Amino acid sequence: MNNVPSAAPANSDYGSIAILITIVTALALAILIASHLIGPKRRRGPIKHGTYESGVQPIGTARRRFNVRFYLVAMLFLLFDVEILFFFPWASLFSRIKAAGDTGAVHHVWATAMVEGGFGSGFFLVEMLIFIGILFVGYVYAWRKGVFQWD
Amino acid sequence: MPDTPTKTYDLLLRRRSTLIIAAVGAAVLGGGLTLVLWPWIKPLLSAQSTFSILLMVAGIGILLSAFAICTLAERKIAGFVQDRRGPNRVGFWGLFQPVADGLKFLLKEDFIPARADRPVFLLAPCIALVVSLLGFAIIPWAGEIHWPWMPAGHTVSTQVASINVGVLYLLATGSLSVYAVVLAGWASNNKYAHFGGLRATAQMLSYEVPLGLGLLCVLLACGTLRLEEIVQQQAASGVWNVFLHPLAFLLVLISTFAETNRTPFDLAEAEQELVGGFHTEYSSMKFAMFFIGEYTHMITASALMVALFFGGWAPLPFGGFLADSTAWGWALVKFGIYAGKVSLFIGFFMLIRWTIPRFRFDQLMRLAWKGLVPIGMAMVVGSGVLVALERERNVFWSLVVNVALLSAALGVARLSKQEITGRQANMPEIEVGPV
Numbered sequence: 001m002n003n004v005p006s007a008a009p010a011n012s013d014y015g016s017i018a019i020l021i022t023i024v025t026a027l028a029l030a031i032l033i034a035s036h037l038i039g040p041k042r043r044r045g046p047i048k049h050g051t052y053e054s055g056v057q058p059i060g061t062a063r064r065r066f067n068v069r070f071y072l073v074a075m076l077f078l079l080f081d082v083e084i085l086f087f088f089p090w091a092s093l094f095s096r097i098k099a100a101g102d103t104g105a106v107h108h109v110w111a112t113a114m115v116e117g118g119f120g121s122g123f124f125l126v127e128m129l130i131f132i133g134i135l136f137v138g139y140v141y142a143w144r145k146g147v148f149q150w151d
Numbered sequence: 152m153p154d155t156p157t158k159t160y161d162l163l164l165r166r167r168s169t170l171i172i173a174a175v176g177a178a179v180l181g182g183g184l185t186l187v188l189w190p191w192i193k194p195l196l197s198a199q200s201t202f203s204i205l206l207m208v209a210g211i212g213i214l215l216s217a218f219a220i221c222t223l224a225e226r227k228i229a230g231f232v233q234d235r236r237g238p239n240r241v242g243f244w245g246l247f248q249p250v251a252d253g254l255k256f257l258l259k260e261d262f263i264p265a266r267a268d269r270p271v272f273l274l275a276p277c278i279a280l281v282v283s284l285l286g287f288a289i290i291p292w293a294g295e296i297h298w299p300w301m302p303a304g305h306t307v308s309t310q311v312a313s314i315n316v317g318v319l320y321l322l323a324t325g326s327l328s329v330y331a332v333v334l335a336g337w338a339s340n341n342k343y344a345h346f347g348g349l350r351a352t353a354q355m356l357s358y359e360v361p362l363g364l365g366l367l368c369v370l371l372a373c374g375t376l377r378l379e380e381i382v383q384q385q386a387a388s389g390v391w392n393v394f395l396h397p398l399a400f401l402l403v404l405i406s407t408f409a410e411t412n413r414t415p416f417d418l419a420e421a422e423q424e425l426v427g428g429f430h431t432e433y434s435s436m437k438f439a440m441f442f443i444g445e446y447t448h449m450i451t452a453s454a455l456m457v458a459l460f461f462g463g464w465a466p467l468p469f470g471g472f473l474a475d476s477t478a479w480g481w482a483l484v485k486f487g488i489y490a491g492k493v494s495l496f497i498g499f500f501m502l503i504r505w506t507i508p509r510f511r512f513d514q515l516m517r518l519a520w521k522g523l524v525p526i527g528m529a530m531v532v533g534s535g536v537l538v539a540l541e542r543e544r545n546v547f548w549s550l551v552v553n554v555a556l557l558s559a560a561l562g563v564a565r566l567s568k569q570e571i572t573g574r575q576a577n578m579p580e581i582e583v584g585p586v
Contacts, residue, residue, distance in 0.1 A: 017285070031439075
């Protein structure tokens, strides 16, 4: 196992990411402005600036009602993706808990405390199984309700 | 008319010697400048903060040039698959085609339709570009480097930012790109763009779930979210994660195709039905920004898969070569290996694009929600049990679990007679008469 937490590297802060965001945003703005300055400016007109719908005169606006299924997808995504997010801390701590329980080495103060309190890896596995079981019940319910019916 | 200026220029560009002279000239110029400025460059290379900034600039440059090469490569591969030549007019072997395309984009009129929502219309391509160029920050391109002039034991990491939520950061920047698509579709006030945006949103949201589940299986076995540690583990043990988690790799691969809006999942810009989808109304550099965003997203996603499943810069899937080398020469070799693997992935993406036809929307959603999500959930349970039994680095037991899960999934699919892809469920049977 290679789970010994090393000392935090020098670039472990978000400073460089902030700099990167600045550079990239500046790049995007520069591209937009350059294209605006360099590109030719020709005549405007109702036909030229009209909405392109393959040569057919557009009827009404495009912002109209759409199928409710897209809304259902958004709801499902919220449910499932947020629950998956809850897994990530569990996943990154699980093998650390195991390492603390097996070798007794102080890898992580919190992990060692948990193991000493009687909550070993078995407890953590069962905990996850219960969680994913609840998730699975919700999934089966959604399936039986016909949420995944796409035609 | 043999000697019009354009003609001469064109002939000059088309010679192989022009290319060689240009490459040699650029190399001499760059090398000379580096030699002259070397005393000032040295301290910048050995401090992590300045090295990160240098990496950032170099990374953006490399990604943008890689994008240029990708556009050419895509058309060349399309030509190869369809038994034609592809672009071969601009420069030798069409090598200057990307330059010509870029100039063309820049010289086109900056156009906003009258009925579009102007600020959002301009914001959408910016989001596409910015978000896709953020992802490469956590890719560990070549491990750690120890420069010869640094004190012993000190290294700099070839990673812009080594943050402890590594993979989550990549996931987050990847999902932010859905905003570009949905805002572009909405702001255009065009029905094609609207439908394209809606479809793309539903698709990207749906495939986010199996992507997360697939990543979870690997992270569970690795016990860390830092990409550099995951690569180091694979390089040291010599076992690439793809041999431990082939099913998870498949989940991530399929989801990546959907996340980057590539064929067979490019319903958002299905040319035959939606003209251009969400970017129907976009032209000039704003269209190019969407294009850059798509290709850069593809490159970053390939780099993520290489780091997670194919050992990053590890040269061979056994032996643990190069795991502890920090000399800068070896770092260059490692970077070459990493870039080679990423190129293979991109070539695979392109080959798939010209090989497999597009999915229908119901097939797409069925594949995500009825196929990949339950397999992903079962995979997470399987990986959890493997970790609890301390078999997570054991190829044999991992493969046993993978094969068992795959056959169980296939068995359930066969018994329930629910096809993952294929015909619509409520369509009447087609009567086929005698031929």
